[in-house]
Amino acid sequence: MNAFVQASHLRSTGTTSGSPVGSDSRRGAWSAGSLRALLTSTLQGDQVIVVSNRQPHSHAWRGGSVQVSQSAGGLVTALEPIARACAGTWVAHGDGNADRDVVDVNDGWLAPGSTGSYRLRRVWLSARQVRGHGDGLSNSGLWPLCHMAHVRPRFASADWDHYRAVNQRFADAVAEEAHRPDPIVLVQDYHLALLPALLRERLPRATLVSFWHIPWAHAEQMAMCPWLPELIDGLLGSDIIGFQTSRHVRNFMESARALGRPAVAGPRCEIATGGRRTRVRDFPVSIAWPGDAEDCAEGSGDDAGCALATLDASRPSTSESRFLGTIGWPYPAGMKLIVGVDRLDYTKGLIERLQAVELLLESKPQWRGRLRFVQIAAPTRAGVAGYARLQCELRAEVERINARFAAFGPAPVLLLDTHHDRPAVTALFRAADVCLVTSLHDGMNLVCKEFVAARDDEQGVLVLSQFAGTTDELAQALIVNPYHLAQVAEAIHTGLAMPVHEQRQRMRSLRATVQHNNIYRWAARMLLDAAAVRGSREPAGTEAAAQREADALSGKP
Numbered sequence: 001m002n003a004f005v006q007a008s009h010l011r012s013t014g015t016t017s018g019s020p021v022g023s024d025s026r027r028g029a030w031s032a033g034s035l036r037a038l039l040t041s042t043l044q045g046d047q048v049i050v051v052s053n054r055q056p057h058s059h060a061w062r063g064g065s066v067q068v069s070q071s072a073g074g075l076v077t078a079l080e081p082i083a084r085a086c087a088g089t090w091v092a093h094g095d096g097n098a099d100r101d102v103v104d105v106n107d108g109w110l111a112p113g114s115t116g117s118y119r120l121r122r123v124w125l126s127a128r129q130v131r132g133h134g135d136g137l138s139n140s141g142l143w144p145l146c147h148m149a150h151v152r153p154r155f156a157s158a159d160w161d162h163y164r165a166v167n168q169r170f171a172d173a174v175a176e177e178a179h180r181p182d183p184i185v186l187v188q189d190y191h192l193a194l195l196p197a198l199l200r201e202r203l204p205r206a207t208l209v210s211f212w213h214i215p216w217a218h219a220e221q222m223a224m225c226p227w228l229p230e231l232i233d234g235l236l237g238s239d240i241i242g243f244q245t246s247r248h249v250r251n252f253m254e255s256a257r258a259l260g261r262p263a264v265a266g267p268r269c270e271i272a273t274g275g276r277r278t279r280v281r282d283f284p285v286s287i288a289w290p291g292d293a294e295d296c297a298e299g300s301g302d303d304a305g306c307a308l309a310t311l312d313a314s315r316p317s318t319s320e321s322r323f324l325g326t327i328g329w330p331y332p333a334g335m336k337l338i339v340g341v342d343r344l345d346y347t348k349g350l351i352e353r354l355q356a357v358e359l360l361l362e363s364k365p366q367w368r369g370r371l372r373f374v375q376i377a378a379p380t381r382a383g384v385a386g387y388a389r390l391q392c393e394l395r396a397e398v399e400r401i402n403a404r405f406a407a408f409g410p411a412p413v414l415l416l417d418t419h420h421d422r423p424a425v426t427a428l429f430r431a432a433d434v435c436l437v438t439s440l441h442d443g444m445n446l447v448c449k450e451f452v453a454a455r456d457d458e459q460g461v462l463v464l465s466q467f468a469g470t471t472d473e474l475a476q477a478l479i480v481n482p483y484h485l486a487q488v489a490e491a492i493h494t495g496l497a498m499p500v501h502e503q504r505q506r507m508r509s510l511r512a513t514v515q516h517n518n519i520y521r522w523a524a525r526m527l528l529d530a531a532a533v534r535g536s537r538e539p540a541g542t543e544a545a546a547q548r549e550a551d552a553l554s555g556k557p
């Protein structure tokens with residue numbers, strides 16, 4: 001038995017994240033209602049402000065009218081259910097060409113929805129600031145620095161100046177939105193690393209929680225950033241810093257120690273600065289579980305820009321749902337379907353993934369003419385050098401592979417390098433025999449969780465990179481090294497040939513884990529830690545008690 005299959009098979013009979021296989025994973029599950037109750041009880045209805053560079057909704061002029069669209073990305077997928085549940089305020093950069101036309105006199109817009117509304121406060125940035133802060137330091141410097149995907153980061157002093165100015169602009173906006181001196185502020189991601197320290201000066205009584213959605217690389221690699229001390233000190237303005245995995249926590253602690261910010265002695269990861277302590281914890285981000293009436297009905301953003309929202313459980317799946325003609329590619333009966341859904345980014349391992357499919361067709365001739373691989377690669381970061389080149393390389397690889405196997409039937413690979421709506425992606429997920437998530441490096445990756453959530457038929461196989469943060473939770477996937485093309489090809493073969501009973505055993509366990517560790521549990525863990533910081537109680541052992549109280553307040557049995 002192949003080593004990766006054997007290890008995964010041995011894990012398939014165990015438990016994941018405390019959720020036994022076959023158990024009632026809804027028992028004790030967090031929801032929008034219990035999260036609201038938590039704010040009312042444990043946090044006494046405190047004001048919650050979410051801050052991110054990317055806004056959850058944008059307005060644009062189309063055909064003489066203003067249309068609103070939801071932004072793509074895992075960050076929006078993760079945070080919008082929280083903003084709605086908390087009826088909070090979201091501060092973000094307004095980048096739509098009609099955004100200024102719909103805001104009130106205070107640059108705000110009410111984001112409506114059946115699951116609750118929240119206020120979106122827009123921050124206006126100049127084109128030079130967008131290039132220097134976003135395309136420059138954030139996405140040409142910090143993004144490749146933190147992802148071990150062998151792209152050289154670029155650092156320019158002018159970009160750093162814009163980065164500081166934009167963080168200050170966000171600090172001003174948050175201070176204006178705070179209607180009390182001690183709000184809970186959830187600062188999101190690498191674009192705003194300086195913001196916590198700036199807010200600490202403006203709102204000293206605020207509870208500041210920062211979450212770094214991408215990896216934090218090892219200390220030696222992070223030291224390449226010329227302004228790493230400033231970034232770390234900015235983050236240490238937080239009461240709590242969250243990362244996706246315990247590995248990222250350890251890496252951050254080592255970076256801080258290397259710069260003379262020593263950890264506090266004790267079992268917890270804490271750093272003392274300026275008479276305060278900053279806790280550093282892992283909070284694996286997740287999704288809203290489909291089927292809950294309150295869960296993310298308005299959502300539409302995953303890593304590829306087309307998330308799953310609430311699914312109709314009566315919708316047919318697998319063979320009955322093979323209606324991919326809706327996206328312009330009829331799906332012949334009897335074909336095996338492999339899917340990938342990603343942003344068009346070099347960290348996703350798209351070239352290597354295509355080459356692994358090619359190797360499968362080369363080494364396993366029985367699959368020639370019998371499988372199709374559909375890869376959605378939604379365009380992103382047009383202003384960053386290298387992304388347009390990656391798109392050209394992907395197209396060339398697809399043409400080459402399809403030409404090589406043209407004699408065996410229809411083209412085996414289809415690249416869809418445009419944005420696709422939720423029904424199309426849902427159709428792909430629910431029809432797929434194998435889903436490939438083979439990132440070269442990822443903080444978490446929500447695509448694999450959304451694939452699992454879509455499979456209420458308990459079929460389909462997930463092939464997952466060992467370098468994605470989700471690997472810690474989703475042990476029943478087929479775990480692979482994305483650089484080892486032969487291993488990925490063998491995993492695809494194993495998935496395509498896997499008996500239905502084994503698919504169901506694995507998928508049942510995966511679904512129990514994702515359903516239990518949903519987005520509201522992620523938010524609740526951070527907010528419970530925030531409550532502890534505010535003096536209510538220590539974090540250890542609080543979740544079960546707070547869950548019982550929240551369930552009682554929200555009317556759950």
